[in-house]
Structure formats: C-alpha cells, structure tokens
Amino acid sequence: MALALGTTSDGTEVKLWYLPGEAEQAISGTAYLTPSMDFFEQTYGPYAFGDVVGSVSVRWGQGRFGGMEHHPFWHVASEAIGSPEIHAHEAAHGWFGNGVRIACWEDFVLSEGTASYLAARALSPQGINLWPDYECRLQRVCGDERINTVARPAGCNAIELRDHPLWSDVPYMKGAFFLKQVAELVGADTLDDSLSSFYRERFGTAARMENLVEHLRSAFPSESLRIDAIANGWLYQRACPSVPDQGCR
Secondary structure, three states, X not given: OEEEEEEOOOOOEEEEEOOOOOHHHHHHHOOOHHHHHHHHHHHHOOOOOOOEEEEEEEOOOOOOOXXXXXXXXXXXXXXXXXXXXHHHHHHHOOOEOOOEEEOOHHHHHHHHHHHHHHHHHHHHHHOOOOHHHHHHHHHHHXXXXXXXXXXXXXXXXXXXXXXXXXXXXXXXXXXXXXXXHHHHHHOHHHHHHHHHHHHXXXXXXXXXXXXXXXXXXXXXXXXXXXXXXXXXXXXXOOOOOOOOOOOOO
C-alpha cells in the first residue's frame, strides 16, 4: 500500500509503501520523514537521486530491526516501521553512504556514524531527542568486550565486513559521538556547514573517513589539534573516551 507523505521545499515528493496490517505504525514512524528530508536538503545540499523518494517496508524475519539505504526507495524492516529514527537514518544515507560513498569497508563509520548523527540533527527540531537512546547503545557497545572494537580499523578492504567485529553498533555510535563532540567544540550549525561543503565537494565519489577528519581540521584550523584528539579517541582506539552512566535496559 502506498501513501503520499508530503513534498519538501525543493519539490521532492516523499512517500511510504507499507504492508497489510502496518498502517498505524508505518504512518506514525514516517510522520517526521518529510521534514527530515527537507532538513537534509536545506542543510547539506540538494538530493541527487530523483524527485520521488520514500520508505519501503520489507519482511526480513524476526529480529531484523533496521533498514537498507537503497535510494531513492530505501528499505525499512517491518519490525522497525514505527521508528522515526530508522526512517531518518536511511534517508540521511542519500548524503552520506550513497551521495558520498565509502572507499573501503574499514570506512563504514563514514556512512553509518554520519547518518546516525544526521538523523539526530534532523529529528531534534521536531522534538525528538535520539541522544538518550544513542547513549544507551554506546553504553552497551563500550561495556561488552565481545562487541567493542575500533570504529575505523587500519587498512583498506583488508576485512570482510560481515565476518568482522565492525559489523555491529560500533561504527554507528562511535561515529555519531565523534561528530557530536566536534559539534560541541565548534557549534552544531557550523559543523553542518562543513558537512555540507564536504558533501558538495565529494558527491558521487568514494571517500575515506580520514578525508572527513582532514576536512574538519582544515575548516577549523584553530581547533585542529582538538579535532585530532577527538578523532583518535572515538575512531582509532578500542576504548571509549567516555561512557554514559545511566540506567539502560
């Protein structure tokens, strides 16, 4: 079943395709999708994969909570169809992950960590704060020796992602908190401007995570040493620089 959700300021039509019995959850989960797409377009740059986009519900089986960034019609697991975060995250890949691709599997954090951060940015003006949930996810990552790993391993395509510890929540959360800490250093709006210029310069190409870090260092030369330290802590070390101390289920 198809549903038109709205149109962005740039004229991009946003739609939803859902399965029988999912209407209530699907409509609830995508209530913020059109404003999120509008935020991405106005903040980071024009959407480049067509003028009709949307979330497509798929049944991947029990426990498969998440999505897949097949732009312009990204997939969302039926179990996650009610999650505004998943819809916004998959939409954000139009800018990072698809718009700017990763050069190597080791750069997975450039796609997933940035999309996680962008989803939080887009949903915040709409009254949805993803960071408490992100803090719990980070707490689980940092507190489990079986899961925790380096967010940006050395090398280029020396790993098979699905058989590597990187295939986890690590790049999503460590990457998001790397950008969050940079935003706290330089200002969230200023960081948005730098992410926008990186996207516009690199659209249609494959990039390394180091390219983004260097771009940030160049954009904020007076803070370059601190940005290096933030990147080293979140991206290149196994231990987490900080771990939220809160009760998480």
